[in-house]
Amino acid sequence: xxxxFLRSVIxxxxxxxxNFVLGQKEFxxxxxxxxxxxxxxxxxxxxxxxxxxxxxxxKALIATLYKEGYLAASIDSVVSIEKHSNAYLxxxxxxxxxxxxxxxxxxxILSSVRFKxxxxxxxxxxxxxVASIYSSILSFCENNGYPFASxxxxxxxxxxxxxxxxxxxxxxxxxxxxxxxxxxDCRTAPIYLYNYINxxxxxxxxxxxxxxxxxxxxxxxxxxxxxxxxxxxxxKETKLYLFIxxxxxxxxxxxxxxxxxxxxGKVTVTGDVQxxxxxxxxxxxxxxxxxxxxxxxxxxLRINFxxxxxxxxxxxxxxxxxxxxxxxxxxxxNAAAGLQYLMRGSDNLRVYVRTKQSNKLSNxxxxxxxxADIDLDxxxxxxxxERLDYRLNPRAGISLDFDGALGNxxxxxxxxxxxxxxxxxxxxxxxxxxxxxxxxxxxxxxxxVKIGTQGGWMINEDLYTNELYRIGGIKSLRGADEESIxxxxxxxxxxxxxxxxxxxxxxxxxxxGAYYENLSFEVPxxxxxxxxxxxxxxxxxxxIFSINYALGSQFGNPIKxxxxxxxxxxxxxx
Numbered sequence: 081x082x083x084x085f086l087r088s089v090i091x092x093x094x095x096x097x098x099n100f101v102l103g104q105k106e107f108x109x110x111x112x113x114x115x116x117x118x119x120x121x122x123x124x125x126x127x128x129x130x131x132x133x134x135x136x137x138x139k140a141l142i143a144t145l146y147k148e149g150y151l152a153a154s155i156d157s158v159v160s161i162e163k164h165s166n167a168y169l170x171x172x173x174x175x176x177x178x179x180x181x182x183x184x185x186x187x188x189i190l191s192s193v194r195f196k197x198x199x200x201x202x203x204x205x206x207x208x209x210v211a212s213i214y215s216s217i218l219s220f221c222e223n224n225g226y227p228f229a230s231x232x233x234x235x236x237x238x239x240x241x242x243x244x245x246x247x248x249x250x251x252x253x254x255x256x257x258x259x260x261x262x263x264x265d266c267r268t269a270p271i272y273l274y275n276y277i278n279x280x281x282x283x284x285x286x287x288x289x290x291x292x293x294x295x296x297x298x299x300x301x302x303x304x305x306x307x308x309x310x311x312x313x314x315x316k317e318t319k320l321y322l323f324i325x326x327x328x329x330x331x332x333x334x335x336x337x338x339x340x341x342x343x344x345g346k347v348t349v350t351g352d353v354q355x356x357x358x359x360x361x362x363x364x365x366x367x368x369x370x371x372x373x374x375x376x377x378x379x380x381l382r383i384n385f386x387x388x389x390x391x392x393x394x395x396x397x398x399x400x401x402x403x404x405x406x407x408x409x410x411x412x413x414n415a416a417a418g419l420q421y422l423m424r425g426s427d428n429l430r431v432y433v434r435t436k437q438s439n440k441l442s443n444x445x446x447x448x449x450x451x452a453d454i455d456l457d458x459x460x461x462x463x464x465x466e467r468l469d470y471r472l473n474p475r476a477g478i479s480l481d482f483d484g485a486l487g488n489x490x491x492x493x494x495x496x497x498x499x500x501x502x503x504x505x506x507x508x509x510x511x512x513x514x515x516x517x518x519x520x521x522x523x524x525x526x527x528x529v530k531i532g533t534q535g536g537w538m539i540n541e542d543l544y545t546n547e548l549y550r551i552g553g554i555k556s557l558r559g560a561d562e563e564s565i566x567x568x569x570x571x572x573x574x575x576x577x578x579x580x581x582x583x584x585x586x587x588x589x590x591x592x593g594a595y596y597e598n599l600s601f602e603v604p605x606x607x608x609x610x611x612x613x614x615x616x617x618x619x620x621x622x623x624i625f626s627i628n629y630a631l632g633s634q635f636g637n638p639i640k641x642x643x644x645x646x647x648x649x650x651x652x653x654x
Contacts, residue, residue, distance in 0.1 A: 107134050108164045116171045119148055131163075138167060149174045149205035173241045175205045183234060183246035189220050205243060213247070221251060225284035228252040255285040258317040264306050264325040272364045275389040275422075276300065279320065293322070299425040301471065302329035302359040329358040332623075333651040335554060337374075337562060350374050350562055352554075364388050374553065374562035377407040388422055396420040398430065405441075410451060410546040412438040416458075427465045434458040434485065438546045450545045450600045453492040456510065460485030472624070472651075473584050473617070474520045475528040482515040489540065511539035526581060532574035536567070543568045545600045554647045557592050559611020559632020561645070570596035584619040590630075609634040613644075623652030 107128040118124075124141055128134040138155055145153035152172030159166045180200035182190055193216035200209075214231050221229035234248035259281050260274065274280040277296050278289050293309050304327040312319045337350035350373055357367040368384040381403045388396035402414040418432030436456040460483055468477035489510045494501045516534040523529055534556065536549045551570055553562035576590035590613060597606040613630030626649035633639050 106163050107131055109134050109137070110164070110166050112166060112168045113171055114168070118171070119145075119150075122148075134165065141169075145171070147206060147208055149176065151175050151205070175238075176242050177201060177203050177205055178237075178239075178242035178244045180210075180243075181246035183248050185217065185231075185247050185249045189217055189249075192220050193217055217247075217249060219287075221249075222285075222287035223289075224286070225254050225256065226251045227255055227285050227287060255313070255318050257281060257283050257285060257320050260320045260322065263321060263323045266303065266322075266324045266326055267362050268303065268326070268359060268364065269362050271392055272362075272389055273322070275392065275394065276364065285318065290320075293320075296425060297322075297324060299466075300364075302327055302364075328653045330360065331356050331358075331651055331653045333649065335650075336648040337554070337645065348376060352562075372562075375407070375564070378405065378563075380404045386420075388420070394422050396422055396428070398432070400434075406546070408441050410438055410440050412436070412546065425466060428463070430462045430464075432458075432460050432462070434460065434487075436487075436547070438544075440546070452494075452544045452546070454544060454547050455490040456487045456547070458485040458487040458512065460512075468520065470583070473580060473586060475526075475578075475580055476520050476522045478517070478519045480515070480517045483513070485512045486510075487512065491542065491544070506542065508540060508542065511537075513537045513539075523577070526579055528578050528580065530574065530576040530578065532576075533572065534574075535569075535571040537569045543600045545598075548598065548600060551594070551596065553645075554628060554649075557594050557609060557611055557632070558590065558613060558628065558630040558647075559592065559645060560609060560634065565596060565609070565634075566598055566600070567596035568599040570594060582619060584624050585617055587614075587616050589614050607635050617649075623650055625650055 107130060109124065109126055109128065111124050122141070122144060124137060128137065138158075142153055142155065150172055152170070154170050154172075156168040156170050158168070177200040179197065181197055182195065185195075193213060195213055195216075210233075217231050218229055221227070229252055230250045232248050233245040235244070235246050237244040257279060260270070260279065262270065262273070266273075277293050279286070279293065290311065294305060297303050297305055304325045306323040306325055309320065309322050312321065333354045333356075335352040337352075352370070352372045352374070354368070354370040356369075359365065360367065365388065366384070366386040368382070368386075370380075370382040370384075372380040374380065383401045385399045386396065390396055396419075398416075398418040398420055400414065400416040400418075402412075404412040404414075406412075414434065414436050416432050416434035418430045420428045420430040422428050434457075436454070436458065438452075438454045440451055440453060462481070462483035464479075464481045466477075466479040468474040468479055487510045489508045491506045491508075493504050493506070495504050514536040516532075518530060518532040521529045521531065538548070545566055548566040548568055549570060550563035550565070551557055551567055551572070552560035552564045557565070557572055572592060572594040574590065574592050576588055578586045578588040580586045591610070592612070593608070593610040595606070595608050597604055609632060611630050611632035613628060615626065615628035617624055617626040619625075626647075628645075628647040628649075630645045630647075631639050631641065631643075632645070
């Protein structure tokens with residue numbers, strides 16, 4: 081009885097499943113090819129959900145046959161009785177190229193699109209290949225002054241299942257951008273705009289540059305697009321119209337830090353104030369002033385000046401001056417001059433020279449083995465690339481910055497000889513590598529995950545404390561005191577989730593993990609500190625405020641909640 085019951089259940093299940101499948105695909109099709117087999121890997125379903133799906137499948141089959149060289153393929157007739165159809169397919173012969181010649185197309189264009197006649201000699205016909213050649217030729221013409229060009233096959237011959245033809249190109253008129261007209265309240269120098277969008281009056285029409293104009297203008301923090309550009313083609317002149325206005329981009333920002341001293345229990349207040357003047361001279365230039373007081377009796381002043389498109393070329397200059405004083409221990413002076421090659425947006429490739437001097441301040445006769453008077457002359461190269469959807473509060477995109485420098489190093493140290501301190505000078509070569517990458521991955525409608533890494537590596541046999549990297553704090557390792565960690569090599573990884581509830585507002589949680597080593601001591605020091613916390617940014621009429629709270633650990637010590645780091649930030653645009 082049990083076996084009989086199981087057989088009944090299985091039979092009923094199969095019947096219901098079969099009825100369900102047939103119910104889903106009720107329209108059937110039988111294909112008649114007059115005894116000829118379809119090409120391999122080509123098949124047609126026998127059941128469909130609707131008559132429209134069945135018709136689409138037949139059209140798709142013909143299109144596929146055309147691509148495979150069956151140019152005479154066709155559906156002769158379709159006979160339908162209720163929901164069943166018989167389709168009669170004429171397959172025809174499969175054609176090959178006897179030859180496809182270059183015709184009147186210029187050798188320069190043929191070389192650019194990589195066209196070779198031998199590729200179309202005796203080969204199976206694939207219309208996609210021909211369409212690809214058409215598209216490549218037309219793209220070349222559009223990007224070289226001929227936006228109205230057309231191309232076709234000429235002298236077509238069909239014989240013995242083979243095709244002979246040659247390409248025929250009609251360039252039409254040569255088009256130049258005669259003028260660029262700016263509509264709107266934009267006072268930025270036209271010469272800067274021309275260079276930035278890479279389109280200038282008198283240039284040949286270049287579709288590859290024209291189509292990216294709006295994207296490039298959006299990257300400029302001091303430009304607002306009122307409406308999309310357009311190109312007016314006239315009988316005698318071609319004009320490019322830009323509808324743009326000035327936008328506030330210069331900003332003043334400040335960070336206030338409250339750091340408890342574990343030893344004394346007192347609170348230390350630190351500060352980081354920055355003034356960025358962007359496009360103040362209407363040439364796209366940047367004047368950047370930054371003053372920081374990160375620790376007691378320690379201050380840092382940095383001045384940066386960047387001027388793009390010097391003498392109407394794709395080159396710009398970048399100048400830097402930096403003065404750092406570490407309590408009563410040492411003072412460091414940096415000065416740099418660089419030449420930039422400007423690419424898309426803010427992307428640039430640069431070469432530079434930099435001098436770095438670090439001198440002891442102590443007048444004591446005591447010898448400090450890991451501090452010396454250092455002179456470094458660096459020669460470096462760097463690259464910056466940015467692809468962010470919005471610089472102030474990005475949700476998607478990537479940015480990266482890399483620098484590598486080779487330097488001549490001169491060191492003066494003190495040695496004790498016959499109970500007297502004698503200065504000793506040594507010369508060597510030093511390498512300095514630094515990099516930073518930030519990748520923003522959208523999550524949901526308003527979320528994003530930031531994955532970041534930054535690092536540096538000094539390569540030299542003799543390194544001293546007063547020349548090392550200074551890491552820790554809001555811009556590197558949150559949860560550690562500002563610039564409290566000295567490292568000859570370091571790597572910091574960051575993962576941060578942000579919820580962007582407004583254009584310039586977000587809530588976030590973060591984790592920073594690092595590895596560093598300090599080779600300036602006789603016994604090298606290394607550690608894997610980490611920090612984590614929460615933060616928020618929000619916008620008011622006065623500007624954008626930010627608050628961060630972070631905890632951290634170093635050398636495996638337990639996390640102390642009473643030693644949390646609080647940072648207040650402010651950004652005002654004008």
